[in-house]
Amino acid sequence: MKSIKILAIAALCTLTFSCKKEEKTLDHIPGVDSAQASTVVEALSQDSANPDDAALVKEAQSKPLTTIAFSETDHSFGDIKKGEKVEHIYEVTNTGTNPLIISNVKPGCGCTVPDFTKEPILPGKKGKITLHFDSTNFDGAVSKAADVFVNVEKAPVRLTFTANITQ
The missing domain is CATH 2.60.40.10 (Immunoglobulins)
Incomplete structure (x- = not known):
């Protein structure tokens, strides 16, 4: 369940933040602690090959x-x-x-x-x-x-x- 939640957050972040200039955090999403949010944001921001x-x-x-x-x-x-x-x-x-x-x-x-x-x-x-x-x-x-x-x-x-x- 935790991995599904993280994947959902990752998809949401990609759709929501990929075209925004400002740096964003996920602290405002209910049920997501700052450690999870930080991990997802860091993973999304790395320039890894798709x-x-x-x-x-x-x-x-x-x-x-x-x-x-x-x-x-x-x-x-x-x-x-x-x-x-x-x-x-x-x-x-x-x-x-x-x-x-x-x-x-x-x-x-x-x-x-x-x-x-x-x-x-x-x-x-x-x-x-x-x-x-x-x-x-x-x-x-x-x-x-x-x-x-x-x-x-x-x-x-x-x-x-x-x-x-x-x-």
């Missing part, structure tokens, strides 16, 4: 490998108003000899939604990865990332962006 990510990497690398070039891997939106929805297109070029396949784009939280070229990108051709960001739940400086699972040697490739959310 088993689903390993499967995505394996899938991407099961295709013939190629090489990739990005127009940029980091973007700054600068100052944007709270609640504003913005997007940025990252251009990708297949610089290898095999088709480039974007298997998945996995953002760090639900405030970022990806869109990407689904069909194989032939050698020398270009594709796009668009990251849509909703600033509703943020104040001040934010930094977000999305992992791109592609058939290249060092996958996933991380795309990042920053913004300063103003009132």
Whole structure:
């Protein structure tokens, strides 16, 4: 029963806090003592590899490998108003000899939604990865990332962006 309670708390924390800038605690949840809350928060905040990510990497690398070039891997939106929805297109070029396949784009939280070229990108051709960001739940400086699972040697490739959310 205790492990079910901790798993439920972990799921709740992931959904509730993954898109919040401020540091949160679980002290306000009935039946959760501070030691349990601390353990869950610490486990969620560690940058551990997700088993689903390993499967995505394996899938991407099961295709013939190629090489990739990005127009940029980091973007700054600068100052944007709270609640504003913005997007940025990252251009990708297949610089290898095999088709480039974007298997998945996995953002760090639900405030970022990806869109990407689904069909194989032939050698020398270009594709796009668009990251849509909703600033509703943020104040001040934010930094977000999305992992791109592609058939290249060092996958996933991380795309990042920053913004300063103003009132």
